[in-house]
Amino acid sequence: MIMKKYFLVIAFFVMSLTGSFAGANIAQLKQGVKYYQQGNYVAAAMTFHQISNGNDFKDDLLDQANYYLGLSLYNLKLYQASSYPMVKVIRSNSKKYKSKAMEKLIEISNRLGDQHILDYVMSKMQISDLEKLAVDVYYFKLASVSYDKGLLDQSIGYLKKSIEKNPNNESSLNLLGLVNLKKNETQPAIDAYQKLLALYAKKPNYNTKKGYTVLNLARAYYQAKSFDDAAEYYRGISKDNSAYRESLTELGWTYLQIGKVKSALSVIQTLHTPYYENYFEPESLVLRAILLNYMCQFDEAEKAVKAFNDNYENTLEVLNNWSSQTITVADAIAEINFATEVLKSDGPTTAAALNTYRGKIPFKVTRSVLKDYRMKGLYDTYLLVRDEQKSSKRLFGGQQTLLNPFLDKIYAGRLNYFKNQLATKYNQVIASLEKNIQYYNQQIKFVNYEILEAKKSQLRLRIANNEKVSAAEEQNRNFYIKNGYRYWPFQGEFWIDEIGNYQYLGENRCEQE
Amino acid sequence: MNKNNLIVSLAVSVLVGSAAVAQTKRNPAQEAPAAPAASASANSSTAAKAPAKKAPAAKKNIKIDFENETVTGTYDVPDASFINSRKMIKYKELFNKRTNFIDEIDANKGLFNEY
Numbered sequence: 284m285i286m287k288k289y290f291l292v293i294a295f296f297v298m299s300l301t302g303s304f305a306g307a308n309i310a311q312l313k314q315g316v317k318y319y320q321q322g323n324y325v326a327a328a329m330t331f332h333q334i335s336n337g338n339d340f341k342d343d344l345l346d347q348a349n350y351y352l353g354l355s356l357y358n359l360k361l362y363q364a365s366s367y368p369m370v371k372v373i374r375s376n377s378k379k380y381k382s383k384a385m386e387k388l389i390e391i392s393n394r395l396g397d398q399h400i401l402d403y404v405m406s407k408m409q410i411s412d413l414e415k416l417a418v419d420v421y422y423f424k425l426a427s428v429s430y431d432k433g434l435l436d437q438s439i440g441y442l443k444k445s446i447e448k449n450p451n452n453e454s455s456l457n458l459l460g461l462v463n464l465k466k467n468e469t470q471p472a473i474d475a476y477q478k479l480l481a482l483y484a485k486k487p488n489y490n491t492k493k494g495y496t497v498l499n500l501a502r503a504y505y506q507a508k509s510f511d512d513a514a515e516y517y518r519g520i521s522k523d524n525s526a527y528r529e530s531l532t533e534l535g536w537t538y539l540q541i542g543k544v545k546s547a548l549s550v551i552q553t554l555h556t557p558y559y560e561n562y563f564e565p566e567s568l569v570l571r572a573i574l575l576n577y578m579c580q581f582d583e584a585e586k587a588v589k590a591f592n593d594n595y596e597n598t599l600e601v602l603n604n605w606s607s608q609t610i611t612v613a614d615a616i617a618e619i620n621f622a623t624e625v626l627k628s629d630g631p632t633t634a635a636a637l638n639t640y641r642g643k644i645p646f647k648v649t650r651s652v653l654k655d656y657r658m659k660g661l662y663d664t665y666l667l668v669r670d671e672q673k674s675s676k677r678l679f680g681g682q683q684t685l686l687n688p689f690l691d692k693i694y695a696g697r698l699n700y701f702k703n704q705l706a707t708k709y710n711q712v713i714a715s716l717e718k719n720i721q722y723y724n725q726q727i728k729f730v731n732y733e734i735l736e737a738k739k740s741q742l743r744l745r746i747a748n749n750e751k752v753s754a755a756e757e758q759n760r761n762f763y764i765k766n767g768y769r770y771w772p773f774q775g776e777f778w779i780d781e782i783g784n785y786q787y788l789g790e791n792r793c794e795q796e
Numbered sequence: 797m798n799k800n801n802l803i804v805s806l807a808v809s810v811l812v813g814s815a816a817v818a819q820t821k822r823n824p825a826q827e828a829p830a831a832p833a834a835s836a837s838a839n840s841s842t843a844a845k846a847p848a849k850k851a852p853a854a855k856k857n858i859k860i861d862f863e864n865e866t867v868t869g870t871y872d873v874p875d876a877s878f879i880n881s882r883k884m885i886k887y888k889e890l891f892n893k894r895t896n897f898i899d900e901i902d903a904n905k906g907l908f909n910e911y
Binding site for chain 2: 396457458465479529536540573655659660
């Protein structure tokens with residue numbers, strides 16, 4: 284009897300103790316929510332982190348704390364850190380918060396440009412989640428996987444489902460265009476790009492996506508051999524759009540296809556001004572040599588061949604050396620950082636940064652590497668996460684809280700991961716650029732051969748025509764001596780408003796039979 | 797058929813298909829009586845019933861030179877605009893001309909992957 288009473292007292296004591304603990308913890312949770320609602324995300328994050336670290340909470344309350352911790356960090360723009368508590372919520376299979384956490388993770392993936400986060404969300408999706416979340420995104424992912432495997436018809440099937448669910452899904456429309464071009468079905472590709480372009484109708488012309496959509500449309504017309512339409516779209520890309528530079532060489536090819544050799548040379552000339560001197564452009568020099576050869580401007584054509592050799596033979600050697608050595612992660616990251624410094628500089632500081640450039644790989648090559656699709660997303664995410672790490676130190680560095688080492692660990696781990704990935708991709712892209720230069724190196728040798736052949740046949744014709752002097756040679760050649768048949772209505776420097784205004788004034792010097 | 801005419805026929809089949817007709821660079825006055833062979837054969841069924849209609853006068857002035865791998869002249873079909881603008885082209889060249897920009901589109905597809 285005494286024993287029974289004793290047990291009852293103990294049970295009562297334990298229950299009241301648990302109740303008071305639970306009461307205190309719920310009060311703490313409420314306090315955190317209050318901070319969050321007030322917009323005091325730093326205090327909210329610290330409170331929720333403290334709760335999520337303890338073991339006194341039931342699972343659903345713990346999920347709530349983790350979810351709000353993620354939201355608080357998200358609102359502090361610490362997107363990478365905010366993904367961790369969200370993943371915890373998804374793993375716990377919380378009925379109330381799982382779907383919300385997934386939606387937030389998709390947004391985080393978007394903010395960071397990190398496809399791996401999106402892939403993770405997709406892998407955790409159930410059919411029941413699909414109605415709540417973006418079904419079109421799900422089908423797009425399936426289409427991307429099929430595309431990567433080379434299953435083009437299957438990819439088109441998924442893309443159509445994605446577009447059916449959301450006709451404004453930009454990535455699906457863009458991929459649909461690309462897959463059709465791979466199948467050499469140009470009209471469906473053109474249709475897809477036209478629909479995509481309609482989505483950007485109200486966007487300004489400098490909008491990057493709009494620019495690249497116009498560019499892709501022009502490319503589709505080019506592949507369809509509708510060169511006049513292609514030229515029209517290429518010309519529609521505004522100079523302040525980042526797609527503009529890429530459009531120039533392609534417009535040059537288009538003009539060549541419709542026989543407008545002088546127009547093609549005028550376009551290519553823009554790329555060979557000091558404004559674009561620090562860009563990797565082997566193809567444009569090859570095209571320039573081809574065009575000049577067609578104009579029978581052999582001296583100029585040979586200059587273009589020489590310019591290619593001067594610029595790219597040496598580069599090829601540097602890349603060969605790089606590939607033959609054992610490159611550490613630190614070596615590759617150093618190259619990336621050197622180029623990043625120049626890219627972040629502005630005006631006169633750019634010139635100074637270029638003069639003191641310490642990279643082993645030329646700046647223009649690393650710049651192209653960073654723009655390559657294998658690198659670009661990763662590199663942009665790396666820069667964002669690096670900035671987030673600095674913000675995290677600024678926000679929480681002075682706080683005596685467990686959240687601080689938690690964030691430090693996340694950022695150190697992620698940056699280490701990104702560095703390793705970047706180094707691997709950097710070397711892969713360098714290897715492909717090496718092949719690219721080798722290809723154009725072979726092409727320029729072929730062009731050189733054609734120049735010699737054309738020179739020979741022209742000489743034969745001139746002899747047959749009794750050494751007739753062409754009208755072009757009788758012209759005053761002062762301007763040729765000054766600037767090699769270039770004309771532009773400006774003096775001195777090469778500013779962005781001037782580019783694209785160069786005119787090629789050389790004449791066709793081919794002898795006729 | 798003399799050597800020049802043979803060259804012309806080959807040039808036509810290389811450039812504009814069987815329906816096209818080409819002639820060497822000759823005096824237009826001499827060209828008139830010589831009815832284009834391909835057109836005549838295409839219209840042979842109607843030719844028996846009615847007087848053969850003159851084919852529209854196409855601008856024919858093409859010569860192919862197999863030794864130097866060149867095509868010289870002008871022609872009035874849309875596909876030949878390049879030849880017309882150049883007057884003379886090499887029909888066989890070692891270097892490659894671009895046929896598509898698929899790799900470039902593929903390189904930038906990540907730009908659109910935002911939700």
